[in-house]
Amino acid sequence: MSTEKKSEFAVVLKDVKKSFDGKEFVLKGIDLSIPKGTLAAIIGFSGTGKSVLLKHILGLYQPTSGSVSVLGTPLEMLDSDELTKFRCNYGVLFQSAALFDDMTVLENVCFPLEEHRRSLSKEEVTNVALQKLKMVGLDPKHNNKLPSQISGGMQKRTGLARALALDPEILIYDEPTTGLDPILTEMVDNLILETHRARPGTTSIMVSHDLKAAFRIADYVVMLDAGKVLLSGTADDFYKSENELVRKFVDKGIKH
Amino acid sequence: MSDEAESTTIVQKISGAMDAFFGYFIGSANSFVREVGLVTIFATESTRLLFAKPYRGNEIFKHMEFIGNQSVGIIGLTSVFTGLALSFQVYLGFKLVNAVDLVGPTVAFGISRELGPVLTGLIVAARAGGAMAARLGTMRVNEQMDALDVMGVNTKQYLIAPRLIAAVICMPLLTALFDFMAMVGSWFLCTKLVGLDHAVFMSKISSALEVRHIMEGLFKSAIFGMMFGVICTYQGFNTSGGAKGVGEATNRGVVMSMVSIIILDYFLMNLIRIFYLVTGISGS
Numbered sequence: 001m002s003t004e005k006k007s008e009f010a011v012v013l014k015d016v017k018k019s020f021d022g023k024e025f026v027l028k029g030i031d032l033s034i035p036k037g038t039l040a041a042i043i044g045f046s047g048t049g050k051s052v053l054l055k056h057i058l059g060l061y062q063p064t065s066g067s068v069s070v071l072g073t074p075l076e077m078l079d080s081d082e083l084t085k086f087r088c089n090y091g092v093l094f095q096s097a098a099l100f101d102d103m104t105v106l107e108n109v110c111f112p113l114e115e116h117r118r119s120l121s122k123e124e125v126t127n128v129a130l131q132k133l134k135m136v137g138l139d140p141k142h143n144n145k146l147p148s149q150i151s152g153g154m155q156k157r158t159g160l161a162r163a164l165a166l167d168p169e170i171l172i173y174d175e176p177t178t179g180l181d182p183i184l185t186e187m188v189d190n191l192i193l194e195t196h197r198a199r200p201g202t203t204s205i206m207v208s209h210d211l212k213a214a215f216r217i218a219d220y221v222v223m224l225d226a227g228k229v230l231l232s233g234t235a236d237d238f239y240k241s242e243n244e245l246v247r248k249f250v251d252k253g254i255k256h
Numbered sequence: 257m258s259d260e261a262e263s264t265t266i267v268q269k270i271s272g273a274m275d276a277f278f279g280y281f282i283g284s285a286n287s288f289v290r291e292v293g294l295v296t297i298f299a300t301e302s303t304r305l306l307f308a309k310p311y312r313g314n315e316i317f318k319h320m321e322f323i324g325n326q327s328v329g330i331i332g333l334t335s336v337f338t339g340l341a342l343s344f345q346v347y348l349g350f351k352l353v354n355a356v357d358l359v360g361p362t363v364a365f366g367i368s369r370e371l372g373p374v375l376t377g378l379i380v381a382a383r384a385g386g387a388m389a390a391r392l393g394t395m396r397v398n399e400q401m402d403a404l405d406v407m408g409v410n411t412k413q414y415l416i417a418p419r420l421i422a423a424v425i426c427m428p429l430l431t432a433l434f435d436f437m438a439m440v441g442s443w444f445l446c447t448k449l450v451g452l453d454h455a456v457f458m459s460k461i462s463s464a465l466e467v468r469h470i471m472e473g474l475f476k477s478a479i480f481g482m483m484f485g486v487i488c489t490y491q492g493f494n495t496s497g498g499a500k501g502v503g504e505a506t507n508r509g510v511v512m513s514m515v516s517i518i519i520l521d522y523f524l525m526n527l528i529r530i531f532y533l534v535t536g537i538s539g540s
Contacts, residue, residue, distance in 0.1 A: 058406050087408040098399035112407050118310070172406075 009069075010036045010170055010203035011057055016066035018052055018227075026052045028227035029066070034220065039196045039204040041214035044224035045249070050207045053224065054174060057205070058090060059083045071169060088116055091163030095175040097155040099147040105158045106143040109133055112165045132161040135198070136191060153184045160191060164199075171195070173206040177213065185213070193217040211249065223249065298412075298493070299486040305413040306421055315418035316425075323384040323419075324426030328433065330379060335434040338375060339441025342366060347450055356450075360457040361464035363442045368465065372435040373427075373473045374521050377480035380423075380430060381513035385488035388419055389509035392492025393502035401493075416493065420485040427481030428474040435470065468537070476524050483520060484513035 011034040018027040026049050034040045044050050055061040056068050059075045068075045071089060078086055099108050109129035113120060120128070133143065136157040142150050147158070156176065163171060173192060177185040189210075196204045196217075208214055214221050215235040222232040223246060231238060231246050238250055346366075347359045392415060395401050404411045439461075446452040491509035495501045531537075 060402070060405060081410075084405075084408050084410050087406050090406055092403065092406045094399045094403060096399050098403040100400055100403075101398075112409075115310075115407065115409055 008036055009033045010038075010071060011205070012069040013053075013056070014067045014069075016053075016056060016063045016068060018049075018056065018061065019064045025064070026227055027056070027063070030224075030227070030229055032222060032229055032232065034203065034205060034222075036203055037201050038219040039193070039206070039217060040220040040222065041206045041208055041218035042222045042224065043208055043211055043214050043249075044230075046209070048224040049227045050224055051174070054172065054205075054207050058092070058172065059087065088166055089169045090172060091166065091168035091170070092172045092174065093156065093159045093163050093176055095178055097147070097152075097159035099155055099158055099162070101147050104144050104146055105133070105138070105150065105154075106130070108147070108158055109161045109165055112162060116166055129161070129165065132164050133158070135164065136161045136195070152180060153187060156180075156184075156188055157191065160195065164195065167199075169202055171199075171202065171204045173204070173208075175207055175209070177208065177210055185210070189213045189217055211252075295486060295490050298416075298490045299482075302412050302416040302420060302486070302489070305410065305417045308410075308413055308417075312414065312418045315414070316421050319419050319422035320426055322387070323380065323422050324429060327380050327383060327426070327430055330383065331376060331430050331434050332437050334375065334379060335372075335437035336441040338371060338434075339363065339367065339438035339443075340445050342371065342438075343442040343445040344450075347446065347452075356452060357456055357460055359446055359452065360442065360461045364439060364461045364465045365469065367438045367442075368435050368470045368473045370473070370521070370525075372438065373431050373477035373480060374517060376427065376431045376434045376477055377484065377517040377521075378514050380427065380481075381484035381488070381517060382510055384423070385484040385513050386506050386510045388485070389488040389492035389495075390502055390506045392489060393495035393505040396493065396495045397498050397502060411493075416489045419489055420482060423481035423485035424478050425481075427477040431474055431477035432470075435473065472528055475528075476521065479520065479524060480517050483516050484509075487513045487516060 011032070013030050013032040016027050016030040016032075017025055019025045030049075030053060032053075042050050042053065052061065056063055057070060059068075059070075059078070062076065070086075073086065075083065075086075099105075100111065103111065106126070106129055109132055110125050113125045113128055117125065117128075130140070130143070133140070138154060138157045138161065142154055147155055150158070176192065177188050180188060192204065192206060196202070206214070206218065215238070219234070220232070221235060221238060223230045223238070225245055231241055231243060238246060241247065241250075343359055343363050346362050347356060350356050350359055350362070392401075395415070401411050401415070404414060443454075443457060446457050447454045488509035491505040491512070495505040497504070
């Protein structure tokens with residue numbers, strides 16, 4: 001496999017198109033480069049292809065045409081076993097936190113370590129997990145509870161601790177605040193920002209509807225529309241944009 | 257409307273109905289073949305992963321506990337009553353021809369070669385297979401499988417392979433239990449309720465039944481274990497559509513497993529007969 005390990009970009013998509021039925025394209029030629037070390041937000045209306053784009057970055061979908069490179073490695077060059085191993089470079093916080101419901105909070109965080117750090121002793125794994133739980137601010141009294149016994153906010157914290165367990169180079173947040181109340185939303189946004197700042201050099205990518213949060217915490221914002229990148233840049237670039245759709249999204253997003 | 261025009265319309269209607277019928281038939285056959293192909297690929301890939309590292313000993317034991325240990329009660333209960341009911345019906349039939357001494361070996365043959373593996377397969381497919389499909393389906397719709405994927409864990413190796421191994425190991429053990437308990441039921445009915453002689457009952461069974469007859473049933477049950485394991489995990493693994501989808505996947509998994517076990521039993525029976533013919537072993 002050919003790699004460009006010295007790439008200054010964490011993620012590079014070149015003319016990525018995706019069709020599931022061979023007729024209609026969900027992604028219609030995405031060109032996108034996310035610099036290493038940034039906190040990037042991918043925003044857009046519902047149905048614009050954000051989740052599909054994310055699944056391409058994670059290597060869960062193959063593009064119909066075009067290429068996806070992550071940390072200098074073109075994903076299409078990896079076979080399924082290599083791709084499985086490569087995914088250790090990611091940490092993902094899902095919208096629902098996606099905790100394993102038959103494991104306790106602590107076991108959930110230990111799980112990726114037990115899978116990928118087999119040389120560590122049981123005690124070392126537990127210590128690393130406890131450290132990650134502390135980092136995301138979860139009270140240790142909840143460590144032995146099942147996910148169903150803790151609140152949504154605590155589940156997000158646990159999910160983030162699990163995503164951080166392997167110290168991944170890229171942290172991905174899939175709609176982290178959808179469905180949460182404003183107080184919890186702000187808590188999760190702050191948590192994302194603090195986590196990003198605490199891990200210099202690593203890249204964070206957040207997919208969100210929440211424009212306010214994206215502008216507040218992200219260094220770099222990408223707006224998708226109808227399967228294409230409508231605009232990418234800083235929050236200022238968005239405020240200055242003359243594009244009607246961008247204006248509409250910004251106005252609506254900021255008012256909310 | 258003229259007669260000619262009327263007959264043309266009737267022909268068109270018949271033609272349209274036939275098109276619709278064959279279209280539906282071909283469409284159904286097509287999706288059946290496609291589904292079988294997908295299940296085969298799934299089974300092949302999962303079987304390949306049975307021997308891949310890292311070995312999942314703990315997971316295998318966990319699923320064996322669920323499939324095997326937790327099924328002991330229900331298998332024990334149903335098998336005793338199966339033995340009782342079957343023996344009574346056989347007794348009534350054989351009494352008409354004065355052959356009640358053969359109740360024991362007849363029931364023993366029926367239980368060890370057919371009813372034991374088939375009923376155990378049906379019960380365990382309904383209990384454990386349904387639970388497997390529901391559990392995996394829930395993991396799919398709750399993004400837990402996506403979480404495993406992006407964590408760099410091979411979901412088939414972690415979730416499917418241990419369940420298949422556990423099902424294949426547990427089914428013969430449960431079938432052996434079923435056979436034994438059903439014969440206990442049969443013995444109780446024959447010797448305690450209808451008054452057959454204990455020594456005759458036992459000697460007729462031991463002179464007719466051979467170890468290979470029991471092994472036939474155990475072999476079939478291992479195949480049934482693989483069968484319902486693959487079907488139910490496939491349905492759960494490919495669930496979509498939220499809670500409704502989980503319910504549908506569970507239902508499909510259980511129904512398909514049960515139907516497959518009964519159909520497969522017939523073909524395995526014939527296969528075993530052919531094996532006996534080819535190897536020159538008496539097939540009785």
